[in-house]
Amino acid sequence: MTPIHPFDRALRLDVLDADTRRGRTHPEWANMVGPFGGITTAILLRAIETHPGCIGEPLAVTINFAGPVADGDFDIRLRTPRTNRSSQHWIAELSQGGDVKTTATAVFGIRRDTWADTEARPPSAPPPEQLAPGGGPEIVVAWARLYDMRFAEGAFPGPGAQPSPASEIALWVRDRAQRPVDYPALAALCDVFYPRVFQRRGGVVPVGTISMTTYFHADQQELDALGGDFVLACAHADRFTHGYSDQSAQVWSRHGVLLASTHQIVYFKA
């Protein structure tokens, strides 16, 4: 019997009633405090896309990390405030013992053939086969060990690291077992960047993502073509001020397909 992949194990949800699901944390997805934000986003997206009333594919999701998720069970409550002909709006709340830990809104929609163009360009980076594995946050957080990360720019600032004058980061990353990328997995890949303030300050400081928004550009065919291959993930911050900073990021296929763009605002102490 093939053991279940850790990503699929984390996304297993029990149906408590028509609009409530129960999941649980898993130690292999642990972050510095609570679970990796990317797995929480993936779980919420999975809860929505497997709801019998769901139409279309994910277009946008915003996750608000309201409080730390404790080890153990959590409940997800789903609502559809509005369903249109070709789009659907969702609100999800993840709670533990009645305390809300995460809120989310998501928009799903039907993709149609239209005029198309990609204006953005991927950063230049050697192919992943020419880069050494490692250099990521696997030295401090468990979840990063589930990925094969290869840094073209901005490796994790370990002991003796210096502050960096810029926050740009670019890495190739794939699931270590090359599990095929679906929308939940793409959502998780959008959160693989260790905090930009670590790079700027040259080390670890107290930090937490407050809110994160991801726009899914890839259609199902583009995900099928990607399979479990490396994606090129790049990110930067525009401004750090008064204990908060933004981050904007893109996730590219090896063939120059912009799969997702994603933005977040982060709390820090420095």
Add this chain to the structure above:
Amino acid sequence: MTPIHPFDRALRLDVLDADTRRGRTHPEWANMVGPFGGITTAILLRAIETHPGCIGEPLAVTINFAGPVADGDFDIRLRTPRTNRSSQHWIAELSQGGDVKTTATAVFGIRRDTWADTEARPPSAPPPEQLAPGGGPEIVVAWARLYDMRFAEGAFPGPGAQPSPASEIALWVRDRAQRPVDYPALAALCDVFYPRVFQRRGGVVPVGTISMTTYFHADQQELDALGGDFVLACAHADRFTHGYSDQSAQVWSRHGVLLASTHQIVYFKA
């Protein structure tokens, strides 16, 4: 008696009960369909910031335009799923006759002195005094006539316009009556860009913002220093595909302060 400014008129809300407010649309804020998204965002932000339980200043807001707001009254229902020591999470829903038209999540928080840096740089543009007023969407939508827009790049594609190979746009913009910029006004300024697909296609096509997220970098002192002056607003799209495109934008003060960064996903037919 000084007449009330159209922005303040639009933000007038009646208190129906502890967590419910009633507002109404105003013809001067009309967009092609329903009201200008920026004024809806401003109204929701105002509803939250004037709630007696609100703490801190706006850090992030995500608005999902679920359905068109019809002319007339609307009700806003507010909830605080979580309040932390220095941050607070909100969910707001705007409805008309029981139909949800807009959903929003917002994070407010307390700003503290920390290490700070701005990495982004404003686009180069002549000062607003050297640019001619006009060139914006005021030829097709009422709300744009409430602003003084001066285009450095990407004027509205009027009759005879050609498709453009790029979606970059940069304009100076201020409230025509120079009403001082507060957080709701900054949120509205984040949505002044006519759709990027118009620029690429060289004309008007069916379009609508689906979801929009704004990160507020400016603190109150920076807003006070800005007053009613011009801001430099710039935007671009990364990818147009299958009927959807993203937009990323920044709003800068004349003195190079990054006041806000903002992102949206847009539906289009082309």
